[in-house]
Amino acid sequence: MEELPRTSGLWVEQTLTKILEVLSHIPGSKIIGRYIKRSHQNDPMRTVFEVILFGFTVAYFLASKRPYDQRTHVNFTEEEIDELLKEWRPDPLVDPLTEEQKKLLDLAPVIVGENGPKVHIKGSDGEFMNFTSTDLHNFAHYDSLKKAAVETIRYAGVGSCGPAGFYGNEDFHNNAEADISKWLGTESSMLYAQDNATAPSVLPCFAKRGDVLVIDQAVNISLQIGARLSRAKIFWFRHNEMEDLERQLKYACSLHKKGALPRRFIITQGLFDYTANSPDLKKVVELKNKYKFRLILDESWSLGVLGQHGRGLPEEQGVPRSDIDITIGSLSAAMGSSGGFCSGAKLIIDHQRITSLAYTFSATCPPYLARVASEVVKMLEDEQVGPPMVAALRDKASIVYKTLQRQKHIQLISRPDSPLVVFCLSDSLAEKLDTEAAVEQVLDAIVLESRKYGVLISRLQQIQEFEKYTPINAIRLYVPNGLSESEVKNAASLISKAITKAAKQ
Amino acid sequence: MAKGKTEARSTDQLNESEFGHLESEKYLYEQRYIPVQHFEDDENVPYRVILSTYLMYFILILIGKMTDFFASIFDKDYQQWLLPHDGYAPLVTKFDSFYTRRLKDRLGDCFSRPTTGVPGRLIKVMMRRFAERRVFAQLEVTGEVRDCINLSSYNYLGFAQSVGQCTDAAEEAIYERGLIAGGTRFNGGCSDMHEETEKIVAQFVGKEVAMLYSMGYATNANFFASIADRHCLVLSDELNHASIRTGLRVAGAVVKVFKHNNMKNLEEMIREHIAQGQPKTHRPWLKIFVVVEGLYSMEGTLCNLPELIKLREKYGIYLFVDEAHSIGAMGPHGRGVCDYFGVDTKNVDILMGTFTKSFGATGGYIAGSKELIERLKVANMANVYAEAPTPPVLAQIQASLKTLMGEINPGEARERLQRLAFNTRYFRLGLLRMGFVVSGHIDSPVIPLMLYHPSKMLAASRLLLKKNVAVVLVGYPATPLLSSRIRFCMSSALKKSDLDYCLQKVQEVGDEIWLRISQQTGKDGKRLRKSFEEAQVGLVEAALDPETNLEFI
């Protein structure tokens, strides 16, 4: 019995010596040993402290190896897992469509043959005046543009076969970018292959976690998605209400107490997709300067439509383009091409060319579309062609607006000269109908009745699950510049007639 | 050589520079799946390479930091854009842009080279020089245009052409249908031509129905939100494309990443997650998706489809395969990975692909069951909010698919497919024999050649351009910092003599900057270090032999 402590003491000592011996062979261990000895001599508490610190470090690193959700992890045996696997029944890949969705699908028109101001649609006879085409100026059918497009295809083929970083950037793209910059008066621009993919890719390049976005509640889906993807802090202000904007700006600023300054942006549109209204840009710029925000303006619908040369809302309201930090635009709306673009200072564009996902990880748009965009910009810039064309479009839009203004069953939401005419049912009618479903039914009836009169229109389409705010139940017309004034007038009264008829049902 | 547009050239000349003629009937290979081929890459990089690469980055970062220090004092642009001023935070932070400004910009002239004309067999590269720096490096074109052999474009089947049936169809579409679709698919932009094209696409890929979108990236970025939500689990390969990752984030699904092509890891994760259920609540998942790519565009690896299908059967998961690069390029009929592995497409729930690559058009598609597509029609953002594909693009898609299905120019499909397959094997084996580190599957037309060192990227790209070979560099952030690479994309448009020329040039460059560092040994037990002439002996036969195995060459 007495042997034990002695032998074990010996064993401990032997092992320790051995360990020290081994350790002493490790290069640098002598220095560490000396350090420990000396620090222990000077301040024994320090050794204790350092040992605790070391233990803590080891514990910390071991702990962080454990994945996060293992905290709620349940340990199962293999048999239990097999049991659970047998029990698991996945949902079907997709749910079947609801009646409502089926009806929407049925109402979606399929154009037979050429698309344009006058079209034929599948399932109906006769010609329709087309109030659903986004190609407002009917650029798709300009002979000069067709010629340019064919020339380009005969020179460069259809697709570009690669992203911009990988030789997909042709001179046509570079020229179009330069032409757009020159037209708008910005330093630099870049093209995206789809308009809807532009904003979701632009915003995350500049707004990151911790940054601040103050956004109009009615912005289109791309901006909403972009804002969400950026992970920035979002403040929504009521549609076009400048007091509320100021309140939100103040509030957003007040939240920043210390630490690095966040980047702050106001996001609004030149002409809103959903309401076809415009903000008071002067006021927005004033507020942005006052609170030191930057302005991102989505001009998808205002380019080619607002301002004398179609340069958008800034031109119309006399705000210099330099006050807008980032301009996002669509080439597939009134610009007769396809895709989107972003425009601004050189650095803003250069930075995006490397960090923007939809740009770096996607093929460039077909060269012919870039060429068409160039040609369209040149047309709009041409004093003889551009201003009269843009003015004509707005005149036609006003005709529709004035005609529909007299219709009591509806309420116009859009601004008077917007070629996107948005209206919903009047308050009195909506009240009478009571439910949303009934309202939708009347709207569908208006669409169908108009079609009976030979005017192709459709409802404002939004997907509820993705929209931040409840979609507006409305009808949106795209006034085509390809129809003559009298035709537009005629169509507007037919739509009005259809509304009366539908409201009576 | 400058911009003399179409008129100046006869059709014959044009043909040759866009699509070289077939030099011998021998240079055709019908793709065949041999089950022994590997899916995972376990290239062991020598330590000296890893160390020197890190050292190089360290020096670059050090110099960059020093330059930044001086720039913050002297450079006005720098102060204005990268430092806070007047109460504004900088739009781009020093930190975020450091990699671009101080590292990538040094290679500025190797990326985004502007081109002109058809990206066919040859590509016209517009030469540039560095101009004055403005925060980022600036480049200006010199006016010189150079005809280079194109190993860079995704022109797998050589459909990028300015003549031929596809271009004719596109031109006709412009005259008959106009330049653009004129609206979204759901409203105002849907024409009978779209429906017709969708039928052809569905028939080609072997699914019930298909749906077209005007951009491949947006197809993925918007797709997942329509079918998955936060009660769904998505198991995603770690190397999946940015568009897929964006799409999954938009959907808000719970995403777990599995190791590239590691089926064991994937199965473990499936078992684990089904057993555990949703986080916190432990309720069962509503749906589980496995999302992979058919052909990985940076690695040249194929997904392990046979295994994936087994897992799908066993566990009831839904399988999504992104065929952006594999459609057209893989399989004896060019119908993608299902065709290559000889499995029925009904084993894959969702097939996605793009037309930007093999078909010389643009846009993407989703193919699946009727219910799926109907759902997408009403609940997919790209369908409801974004513009529809344009008529000339549709025409190009139709014509190229019909060519592949033998409805137009019978016989052409065979040539295009088999030339691509041959070129792919020939070039890859050539590189391997010469001792380059090449990753990926033997039949993959994407052939990455590993460079590792950042400085070698610059050297390789410039030297090859000097020898009139246009190549793509891929580095961080598209790949890990360590594995910078050149990526060669094969094409049916290339002739065998082009490949020989390129192999020779790559060897020259490889000798100059020390790229032949493969650790692999050949049949004779010696390290693979053949010269071009030695490598060429029996190369055609090896490329044509379906049993050729990358591990014993």
Ligand SMILES: Cc1ncc(COP(=O)(O)O)c(C=O)c1O
């Ligand atoms: C796997 C994958 N998916 C999607 C895309 C995007 O396709 P697109 O270039 O047509 O936008 C790419 C393109 O690089 C890709 O590699």
